Amino acid sequence: MNAIETKALNIGYRGPKGDQTVLSGVDLSIADGEFLTILGPSGCGKSTLLRVVADLLEPLAGDISVLGEDPSVIRSRRQVGFVFQESTLLPWRTVEANIELPVQVGRGRTGVRDSDRKRVKDLLEMLGIAGLEKRYPKQLSGGQRQRVAIARALFSEPRILLMDEPFGALDEITRDRLNEELLDVWRRTGTTILFVTHSIMEAVYLGQRVMVLGANPGRVMALRDLKGQKTPDNRCAREDPAIVNLMSELRKTLEQVS
Amino acid sequence: MNSLLRSVIAPVFGPLSIILAWQYLVPIAGIPPYILPTPTGIAGALANQWPLFADNVWTTVIEAIAGFLIGNLAAVLMAVVFVYSAPIRAAYFPVVLFFNTIPVLALAPIIILIFGLGLTPKIIVAAVICFFPTLVNMIRGLDSASSNERELLHILSATPWDNFWRLRLPRSLPMLFSSLRIATATAVIGAIVGEWIGSDKGLGALIIQATYNYQSDRLYGAIVLSSGLSIALFLIVVAVEKLVLRHE
Numbered sequence: 001m002n003a004i005e006t007k008a009l010n011i012g013y014r015g016p017k018g019d020q021t022v023l024s025g026v027d028l029s030i031a032d033g034e035f036l037t038i039l040g041p042s043g044c045g046k047s048t049l050l051r052v053v054a055d056l057l058e059p060l061a062g063d064i065s066v067l068g069e070d071p072s073v074i075r076s077r078r079q080v081g082f083v084f085q086e087s088t089l090l091p092w093r094t095v096e097a098n099i100e101l102p103v104q105v106g107r108g109r110t111g112v113r114d115s116d117r118k119r120v121k122d123l124l125e126m127l128g129i130a131g132l133e134k135r136y137p138k139q140l141s142g143g144q145r146q147r148v149a150i151a152r153a154l155f156s157e158p159r160i161l162l163m164d165e166p167f168g169a170l171d172e173i174t175r176d177r178l179n180e181e182l183l184d185v186w187r188r189t190g191t192t193i194l195f196v197t198h199s200i201m202e203a204v205y206l207g208q209r210v211m212v213l214g215a216n217p218g219r220v221m222a223l224r225d226l227k228g229q230k231t232p233d234n235r236c237a238r239e240d241p242a243i244v245n246l247m248s249e250l251r252k253t254l255e256q257v258s
Numbered sequence: 259m260n261s262l263l264r265s266v267i268a269p270v271f272g273p274l275s276i277i278l279a280w281q282y283l284v285p286i287a288g289i290p291p292y293i294l295p296t297p298t299g300i301a302g303a304l305a306n307q308w309p310l311f312a313d314n315v316w317t318t319v320i321e322a323i324a325g326f327l328i329g330n331l332a333a334v335l336m337a338v339v340f341v342y343s344a345p346i347r348a349a350y351f352p353v354v355l356f357f358n359t360i361p362v363l364a365l366a367p368i369i370i371l372i373f374g375l376g377l378t379p380k381i382i383v384a385a386v387i388c389f390f391p392t393l394v395n396m397i398r399g400l401d402s403a404s405s406n407e408r409e410l411l412h413i414l415s416a417t418p419w420d421n422f423w424r425l426r427l428p429r430s431l432p433m434l435f436s437s438l439r440i441a442t443a444t445a446v447i448g449a450i451v452g453e454w455i456g457s458d459k460g461l462g463a464l465i466i467q468a469t470y471n472y473q474s475d476r477l478y479g480a481i482v483l484s485s486g487l488s489i490a491l492f493l494i495v496v497a498v499e500k501l502v503l504r505h506e
Contacts, residue, residue, distance in 0.1 A: 082409070092503075105414050
């Protein structure tokens with residue numbers, strides 16, 4: 001079964017003066033466990049697409065199924081994790097309490113058990129920020145905060161992880177390091193990842209496929225398979241000529257649509 | 259050295275210079291003590307007539323604290339109702355706005371007419387004067403969660419109960435505390451204004467009686483105590499705020 005399947009999907013916002021379409025005609029099949037990056041200019045509907053998958057927004061027309069179900073079903077089963085550009089950590093909660101938020105809200109809340117504490121520890125270790133449990137978000141760097149946000153999204157072991165420019169506000173060194181760590185997380189967990197970015201380098205380095213969107217009107221311009229240029233476990237060297245070529249090609253496509 | 263000057267020496271020197279000038283220049287200028295008593299004169303009055311002052315301070319303390327608690331609690335509850343019901347907010351916010359435009363000096367006699375001369379009308383005046391700023395701040399605070407924060411709770415299938423206790427209420431606390439700080443001074447003012455209009459007890463009553471009898475040292479003593487009361491309430495609120503918002 002595919003992780004995500006869309007047919008003639010139109011997305012946008014419903015308004016009193018009629019619907020405003022942001023992105024239209026999306027036909028997409030994303031395999032279970034795939035890493036797809038989404039690249040496009042501002043206003044092309046990249047984030048809006050993630051919001052439809054996460055059941056934050058209803059599609060205007062067309063079909064979408066997530067793990068073979070309606071997005072709302074998958075959301076209520078906690079099988080979707082979301083990482084925002086802003087870390088969106090609640091400032092009055094410690095790192096630990098932020099990550100445990102999923103077991104403290106919702107109808108199925110269980111409260112925090114010993115096994116949850118253990119899981120927080122494991123997640124922090126996996127993301128290279130062990131020992132920060134009792135800190136408040138204000139006491140963390142931007143990179144640490146985003147790692148905590150990823151830990152929170154992974155806490156319920158989601159099958160699908162949606163990431164909306166999660167590293168967009170970080171410096172380049174931190175961003176490269178987090179790219180590396182994210183690939184490790186992906187290999188270990190087998191989660192399907194949809195990753196929105198503005199950076200061509202990031203899109204190529206992370207994705208098994210790159211989807212390029214155009215704006216005005218928003219539509220899918222290209223869907224490039226990178227598996228031929230990468231190792232089977234999705235590794236590549238940033239300076240590999242094939243990768244560099246691919247990047248300049250994507251840059252041309254993007255320049256046409258921006 | 260510079261930081262010591264700025265943090266300790268300057269804040270002590272400033273008020274001290276004024277008190278010293280007041281103490282020594284006022285008699286030299288020939289201003290009689292029944293117009294403006296000296297600081298030592300006021301301190302002496304406070305010490306000599308302490309039982310009288312203490313008796314009256316307690317009344318005002320009780321009124322101001324009770325008014326502070328009732329006024330702010332009512333404002334918080336009404337803010338919650340307004341935030342959750344747009345029709346009620348649309349219908350009654352203008353009414354609240356209208357009441358807020360009535361000067362407290364005009365409102366106080368009405369409240370005293372209705373509730374008589376006991377503690378109750380003063381508590382109500384103090385509560386009324388605290389109410390509006392806290393209502394406005396609390397409404398804004400409860401609405402201040404970002405769209406990402408609301409989306410986060412939606413993805414986690416949070417209940418409305420979760421949304422209130424885990425997001426909206428904690429989000430509102432910084433704004434609530436900034437209005438509570440202001441309310442410490444206004445609650446004392448409200449209690450004293452209530453006492454002016456009709457009372458034989460409390461700092462407000464003491465101020466009125468002392469003014470009519472040209473007992474300036476007693477008048478100034480009452481002023482010192484009322485501002486001391488405001489400062490004490492302010493410091494309590496700041497201490498509670500530090501405890502509650504220790505993540506800030």
